[in-house]
Amino acid sequence: MIRKPIHTYLAIAALVLISLGVIFLIIRDSGVETDDTMELIDNGVDDQNPIVDGIHVSTGLVEGEGLEEVVTNCTTCHSSKLIIQNRMGKEQWNATIRWMQETQGLWDLGEDQDIIVDYLTTNYPVFKKGRRAVLGDIEWYTLEGK
Ligand code: HEC
Structure with a gap:
């Protein structure tokens, strides 16, 4: 060699x-980069993240009892859109939360769970009808020409 x-x-x-x-x-x-839908977002209901006209601007969630708990616990991993798009009853919400806890690393919500589920079922109720109800009581108005 x-x-x-x-x-x-x-x-x-x-x-x-x-x-x-x-x-x-x-x-x-x-x-x-990491999938930005999974990026931890620093949300809150405070001066930086105000509520304007009944909407929490940074998440788009409607104002209501439990909003703070939802913002704190439910908008850190994914967009609030995922929440708003899903209309579920109490049992389904609890099952979804259990699923996220078992598979996605969601923490134990303790007493906040009931508050959160109440907020969701109250403010984002299940759509009752297969299609939108026929509009009634419409006040028609004339579009002004340019
Ligand atoms: C620790 C991270 C984490 C937290 C906190 C979290 N989730 Fe999720 N969640 C996930 C992941 C991951 C998915 C799956 C995302 C996907 O499919 O793109 C998911 C999916 C969902 C879905 C869609 C379920 C489906 O069937 O498609 C809903 C609705 C939801 N989350 C609501 C919530 C609510 C309400 C809270 C607050 C209680 C919450 N999430 C908190 C991680 C989290």
């Missing part, structure tokens, strides 16, 4: 190290 001089090995080692460094930099700067 032909023995290569030591500096050949040193050169190879240096090359490997440089390559690893370059790969590290590429990965670090390539903007590989």
Whole structure:
């Protein structure tokens, strides 16, 4: 076997190290980001996140008893849209919460669970009809021309 001089090995080692460094930099700067729907959002009901016209602006949730608990516990992992889109009864909400606790790392809500489920079923009740009810009592108005 032909023995290569030591500096050949040193050169190879240096090359490997440089390559690893370059790969590290590429990965670090390539903007590989976590799914932003799962990013922790700092929500709250406070001066930075006010309620305007009955709507909590930063989440779009309607004002009501339990809003604070919902904002604190339910909008850190995913958008409030996921909540607003889902119309469920009490049992289904409790089952959904249990599912998130068992599989998604949702914490024990303690006494807040009832408050949250009440808020959801009160403010986002199940749609009763398969289609929208026929509108009644419509006050028609004329669109002004330009
Ligand atoms: C620890 C993180 C976490 C918290 C906190 C959390 N969820 Fe979720 N939730 C998830 C994940 C993950 C999903 C699945 C998301 C997806 O499918 O994209 C989910 C899904 C949902 C869904 C959709 C379920 C379905 O059947 O599609 C609803 C509704 C929901 N969450 C409501 C809530 C409510 C209400 C709260 C507050 C009690 C809450 N979430 C708090 C992680 C969380």
